[in-house]
Amino acid sequence: MWKKKTEAEDMRLVEKNGVPYFVFKNLENTGLVRHGFSTRLGGVSEGFLSSMNLSFTRGDDPEKVRENFRRMGTAIGFETKDLVLSDQTHTANVRRVTEADRGKGFDKEKDYTDTDGLITNVPGLMLVTIYADCVPLYFVDPVHKAIGLSHSGWKGTVHRMGKVTLERMAEEFGTRPEDVQAAIGPSICQDCYEVSEDVAEAFMNEFADHQDDQLVYRKDNGKYQLNLWRANELVLLEAGIRPEYLTITNVCTCCNHELLFSHRASHGQRGNLGAFLGLK
Structure with a gap:
């Protein structure tokens, strides 16, 4: 059993075809x-990338990464031809994804x-962002059928990436924050996240x-300990997300480094986790 910071059950671990997520x-x-949201289990990568590494930039065999994505697709229910991956550099840049982006x-x-954020209203596309301690933010607008x-790492959080994403969804799709179902996914907890004075300031x-x-x-x-979970919660609530429409993780990547990749716990010797979100 993984270590949970609270007893909330709004997020749960499931397993399909030998792939837990x-x-x-x-x-x-x-x-x-x-x-x-993937774990590090159920894939074919080896060594410190074992086994469900979902990044082409960690020195892994690309064919093993592709097989890992195929296994995630079988579990979650998507085909790899429908994937659209981010290009993360700790920005607050959000891209609208269209049919022309399928497979990129x-x-x-x-x-x-x-590009650290992706939004779309195209059914069938599967958006993907990658992680190893930073915060995944999920948004579903059931009124305008957009996602x-x-x-959101520390830089994205201090630049209010969640708010920026909602603003882009409003511009592109007419999304109203009060309609959106949102989630803050597994990431590093405050007890594990030591930062320098400049970050704290x-x-x-x-x-x-x-x-307070x-x-x-x-x-x-x-040094300082930083609470990314609460900071992102505040960003989303102040942006207009209803508290009852927001799920907040109770699982830390660093506390659970045998289940999840953690940059801090592994001192950089790790693969990447994946967040997946697509309209049916």
Whole structure:
């Protein structure tokens, strides 16, 4: 059993065809999407990439990565030809994905860079972002039948990536935040996430109105512990997401490094996890 920070059951681990992955109850209940968040289990990669590495940039055999994606597709319910992968560089850039993007990053070259968020209203496309401690953000607009999937590390969070994604969905699809079902996925918890003073100051400045939330606390060694889960929760609530429409993870990647890839726990010797979201 993995270590959970709370007893909330709005996110659960399922397994299909030997591939375990996390799903979110509120996203499932829309009936509109196929989605999941991978673990490091159920794939064919070897060594420190074992076994479900979903990145072509970690030194893995590309054919093993492709097989891992195929296995995720069999479990979640998508074909690899429908994948559209991000190009993450810790920005707050969000790209609208169209039919012309089908397959990019998997069997077609990407013609975009510096893209940490993807949004679409095209059924059948499967959006993918990758992780090894940073925060996955899922968005489903059941009114306009549109979705968003964004990667939010500390830089993305301090630049309010969740808000930016919702604003882009509003511009492109007419999305209203109060209609959106959202989820904050498995990522590093505050107890595990030590940061330097400059990072802590960036958060204290950006979230100055939330000092009581203890987003950051200082340790005796002069370092700070940062709460990315709560920071992203505040971003989404202030952007207009209803509290009852928001699922927040209770699973830390670093605490559960035997189940999930963690950059911190492995000192950089790791593969990448994948977040998947697609309209049926």
